[in-house]
Amino acid sequence: LIRFDLVTGKVRILDDQLSFPNGVQLSVDKLSVLVCETTLARVVRHWIGGENKTIGRTEVFIDNLPGLPDNIRLTSTGNYWIAFAVVRHNNKVNLFDYLRNWPRLRTILSFMPSIIKKIETRLPQHGLVVELSKDTRHIVRSLHDAEGLVVPSTSQVTEYNGHLYFGSYYLEHIAIFKL
Structure with missing residues (x-):
């Protein structure tokens, strides 16, 4: 996670211990940023403002999500929408959960995009987004x-004017859902 200062042009590393960081979202109060850690199926919060004892600290915001989170965006009420690239099923072995314990194998596979593509095409296709409460950190709504x-x-x-706009790596268009 890096910070770019628009005034000075300087870049600073905020956290270099994240696992496949993805989907960064500034909180409504602008005191923290939430980051999806895709391969760990969780969202972490990194404090950038507030009390001095919390600034610079990263904490788990929600763990053990129902899928591998790709991006996170604000809702119209200040909660968070999380989009999932892969859904985790209780009764099926998830390749990405399995690979979590094999960092060298993950590294090797990362240099073989054709193999990753073949793996992706065999994964169950299941679109999932959840609304996450900013206060309780619980899932308050899910769309499947x-x-x-x-x-x-x-x-x-992304939520805009009473609609949700969905993107997918498998679509050549944006899908729209009226809330």
Whole structure:
């Protein structure tokens, strides 16, 4: 996680211990940023303001998510929408959860994009986004495309004017859902 100062042009590393950081979102109060750690199926909060004892600290915001989070965005109420690239199923072995314990194998696979592509095409297509409460850190709502017919493998969700706009690596368009 890096910070770029628009005034000075300087770059500073805020946290270099994140696991596959993805989807950075500034909180409503602008005191922290939330970051999806895709391979750990969690969201962490990094404090950038507030009390001196918390500035610079990173903490788990929510763990053991129902999928591997790709991006995170604010809702109209200040909660968070999280889009999931892969859904985790209780009764099925998840390759990405399995690979978590094999860092060298993950590194080797990262240099073989054709193998990753083949693995991705064999994963179940299940579009999922959840609304996460900013206060309780609980999931308050979820939207599923269990067959992946409209939005397979959600990469992005943005709320605007009473609609959700979905992106997916498998779509050539943006899907729209009226709230």
